Structure formats: structure tokens, C-alpha cells
Amino acid sequence: MTTTVPRRAPARPRVSLRDRALKLAEFVTTPLLPTDYLDLIDPLRSGADLRGRIEAVLPETRDAATIVIRPGRGWKGHTPGQYIRIGIDVNGVRQWRAYSLTSHLGRTDGCIAITVKAIPGGKVSNHLVHRTAPGTIVQLDQAVGEFTLPAERPTRVLFVTAGSGITPVMGMLRNHDELTDVVLVHSAPTSDDVVFGAELRQMAAAGRIRLVEQHTDSAGMLDAAAIAALVPDLHERATWACGPVGMLEGLEAHWATAGLADRLHTERFRPTVLVTGEGGRVSFTKNGTTLEADGATPILDAAEEAGVLMPSGCRMGICFGCVLPLREGAVRDLRNGEITTAAPGDGVLIQTCVSAAAGACDIDH
Numbered sequence: 371m372t373t374t375v376p377r378r379a380p381a382r383p384r385v386s387l388r389d390r391a392l393k394l395a396e397f398v399t400t401p402l403l404p405t406d407y408l409d410l411i412d413p414l415r416s417g418a419d420l421r422g423r424i425e426a427v428l429p430e431t432r433d434a435a436t437i438v439i440r441p442g443r444g445w446k447g448h449t450p451g452q453y454i455r456i457g458i459d460v461n462g463v464r465q466w467r468a469y470s471l472t473s474h475l476g477r478t479d480g481c482i483a484i485t486v487k488a489i490p491g492g493k494v495s496n497h498l499v500h501r502t503a504p505g506t507i508v509q510l511d512q513a514v515g516e517f518t519l520p521a522e523r524p525t526r527v528l529f530v531t532a533g534s535g536i537t538p539v540m541g542m543l544r545n546h547d548e549l550t551d552v553v554l555v556h557s558a559p560t561s562d563d564v565v566f567g568a569e570l571r572q573m574a575a576a577g578r579i580r581l582v583e584q585h586t587d588s589a590g591m592l593d594a595a596a597i598a599a600l601v602p603d604l605h606e607r608a609t610w611a612c613g614p615v616g617m618l619e620g621l622e623a624h625w626a627t628a629g630l631a632d633r634l635h636t637e638r639f640r641p642t643v644l645v646t647g648e649g650g651r652v653s654f655t656k657n658g659t660t661l662e663a664d665g666a667t668p669i670l671d672a673a674e675e676a677g678v679l680m681p682s683g684c685r686m687g688i689c690f691g692c693v694l695p696l697r698e699g700a701v702r703d704l705r706n707g708e709i710t711t712a713a714p715g716d717g718v719l720i721q722t723c724v725s726a727a728a729g730a731c732d733i734d735h
Contacts, residue, residue: 420444422456424506425481427499434487434534434565435499436472441482441510448513450475450545451538451610454484455682457509460497463677464509467494468691470537471513472566475545485565487534517610517637523548524608528601530621532557532592532613533565538637539612540566543573553601557584557592557613592617594624605630612637650727654678654735655697663727668704670722680735682723692722699731 422439429435439456448454448471457466473483488499517538527549529539536556543552558564564583574581582600584592598604605628611621618636625634649665652672657679663672670692673680682692695717701710704724712718717734 420510420512422482422508422510424502424504424508426504427502430485430565431487431563431567433499433563434485436483436485437469437498437502438473438481438483439508439510440480445482445510446512447475448482449515449518450541451518452513452515452541453538454482454513455511456484457679458494458497458502458506460493463675464679465494465674466509466679466682468682470541472537472541472544485534485537485540487565517612517635518542519546519610526551526603526607527553528604528607528609529554529556530592530597530609530611530613530617531555532617535612535614535637536565537612539610540569542610543570543579547578552579553582553604553607554579555582555584555592555597555600557586557617559587560585594620597621598624605633608633608635610635648728650699650729650731652727653730653732655732656735665702665726665728666704667726668723669701669720669725669727669733672727673722678735680722693719694722695734696720697732697734700728701725701731702728 420442422441422445424437425440426438427435428438450471453468453470455466455468457464459465469484469486471482472485473481486495486498488496515538519542523546529542529552531539531554539554543549543554554570556564556570561567561583564570570579570581573579584596584600586592590596601607609621609625611618611634621634622631622636625631649663649667651660652663652669653660654673659673659676659678661672661676661678663669670680670682680692681694696710696712696719697717698712698714700712701720702708702725703710704726709728710718710720710725712731722733
């Protein structure tokens with residue numbers, strides 16, 4: 371006698387009540403998803419794209435302000451001297467820029483801060499300094515950058531800064547009380563233009579730093595010879611410098627001549643545009659965007675103007691963060707007029723912050 375064992379129906383996958391509710395919510399809210407509504411209710415929640423909410427805009431000088439930001443729950447923290455990229459909508463277009471973190475690591479409110487100097491014609495810097503209101507939600511990247519102090523702190527330190535180059539250094543000064551022999555040489559047009567001027571002078575009065583201010587409207591530009599006269603023992607100090615390219619090139623030459631190039635750490639601002647060309651069509655192969663760019667506008671700026679998210683640390687002085695492969699076409703180096711070409715598929719690396727279209731070109735991005 372044969373006994374037939376009834377076959378069991380395959381087990382149905384277990385679906386949690388939460389998953390069912392989300393499925394139902396997706397059906398009801400289409401074309402928006404439930405996560406879109408969660409973003410509206412709690413934009414800083416865990417699991418969402420990293421965002422921040424601007425809590426305050428604190429004036430520093432007539433054209434600089436500290437932006438206090440409450441980061442989302444995915445924020446991983448930072449090392450003093452690092453920077454973040456911030457994405458903010460300006461006239462309906464998402465713009466990304468990089469700024470140094472200037473806040474104390476131990477803030478009890480959990481906020482971070484960047485300090486922005488509005489530059490003439492700067493779309494994002496002027497918006498942040500003069501037109502941004504508390505409550506604004508911004509996009510954030512995690513902190514990056516190598517312009518930081520080593521784990522084994524140097525016993526004698528020299529900081530050389532100009533203009534907004536003070537911002538990463540202020541991040542270090544606020545968080546490294548263990549530094550006991552610090553000289554800061556800072557250049558700005560006038561006393562009133564020194565970002566963090568009152569705080570730096572207070573640090574100097576308390577003996578934490580020796581502060582040397584160079585006011586260029588009355589004393590001229592800062593160069594290596596002037597710094598050597600102001601800081602006679604500079605060759606005995608580990609040095610961090612941030613500011614315009616001309617100043618940094620002078621410092622690098624001076625330190626190299628003295629055989630101390632390894633004791634100088636620099637961060638550059640963007641190079642000056644000297645040569646322009648004819649322009650052309652720029653295509654971004656992965657993004658799918660195509661735009662027309664003139665021969666005087668860096669590909670980085672043209673792309674950001676069109677809403678393309680570009681890698682860059684240039685405005686903070688972080689060199690080579692904007693490098694991308696040129697797959698095909700030609701670009702012109704705006705510093706010297708040199709043309710770089712690529713045959714289909716070549717992938718020649720170019721700096722988008724100093725390269726403009728010299729005819730049609732395809733960028734691998």
C-alpha cells in the first residue's frame with residue numbers, strides 16, 4: 371500500500387508590518403515616495419543623504435561670516451584643518467563649494483561651522499554671507515583634506531596665512547591647545563578685514579600665540595623675505611601656509627633654497643586665468659549633461675553653473691581635487707594657453723578648474 375504524503379506549499383516570505391505599511395504608502399503617495407515625505411519632516415534623519423540645517427549666520431567682517439550648521443545623523447566628524455563640500459540651491463540651481471571647518475570639536479550643541487569670505491562675483495559665497503537665512507537645508511559631504519597637524523605635534527609651529535587662508539588654521543588653533551610655541555603671520559588689507567581678528571588678538575594677549583598682522587593697504591604684500599625678517603627662527607619651525615598662489619610659490623622657493631622643503635605644508639587658492647580660447651561643446655559621459663562653454667570659463671565653473679555636481683577643492687586651495695579624465699577632444703590651460711588633446715577613449719587627466727573648452731570635448735564624469 372502506497373501512502374501519499376501531502377506536499378506542503380512553499381513558505382511565503384515573511385513581510386513585516388513596517389514593510390507592508392511602506393508599500394502601501396508608496397502606492398498612495400506616488401509619484402512621491404514615503405522617503406520624500408520623511409525628508410520633509412526630518413531631513414537630518416539616519417539613512418538619508420547627508421544634509422545639514424543652517425542654525426546661524428554670524429558676521430565676522432564686512433564680507434565674511436561663520437555659518438553654523440547642524441549636520442545630519444550620518445556625520446562622521448572631522449580633523450581640524452579639513453574642509454567639507456556644501457551644496458546649496460542658488461536661484462534654483464544646486465551649487466557646490468568647499469569650505470574649511472572652523473568650529474570647536476567639542477561643541478555641546480553638536481553643530482559644526484564653516485567660515486566664508488564673499489568674493490567679488492562669487493555666486494555661492496555672496497549667497498551664504500549675505501542672503502542665507504537660518505533654517506536653510508544644505509547638502510553635505512564628509513570632511514576631507516590633508517592640511518592637518520601630524521599625530522606627533524611639532525614643538526615649534528609657524529602658520530602663514532592671507533585672507534580666507536586663515537580659516538583652516540583657525541580650525542587648528544581652536545582645537546590644539548597643546549601647541550605651546552606658535553607664530554601666526556597673517557595678511558589682510560586692513561585691521562578690520564582680519565577674519566577672526568578679535569579672537570586672534572585675544573589669543574595673542576593670553577600668550578597662546580605670537581600674532582604678526584601684515585596690513586597690505588599700508589605695508590604692502592607679504593612675501594618670503596618679509597616673513598624671514600618677521601620670524602628670524604622660521605627655519606626651525608614646522609610651517610603650514612594657506613593663501614594666494616604667488617605668496618605660496620615664494621615660500622616654497624625660499625624653503626627649498628634652505629633645504630627645508632619637507633618642513634613646509636601648503637594649500638593653494640585657484641590659479642589666475644591668463645589665456646582664453648574659443649570654447650566649444652562639453653559633454654559629461656556619465657552624467658549625461660551637454661553644455662556650451664566659452665573659451666574663458668573653466669570647465670569646472672561652466673559645469674557647476676549647469677547644475678553638474680563636480681569634484682573640487684579648488685576654492686579652498688585643495689589642489690588637484692578637480693582632476694577628471696578627458697576622453698576625447700581638446701581643452702586649453704587658462705594659465706598658459708597650452709592645448710591638451712585626447713583621442714577617443716584616451717582618458718587624459720585634466721584640471722577642470724584651469725581648463726576651458728577648445729572645441730568639442732567629452733569628460734568622463
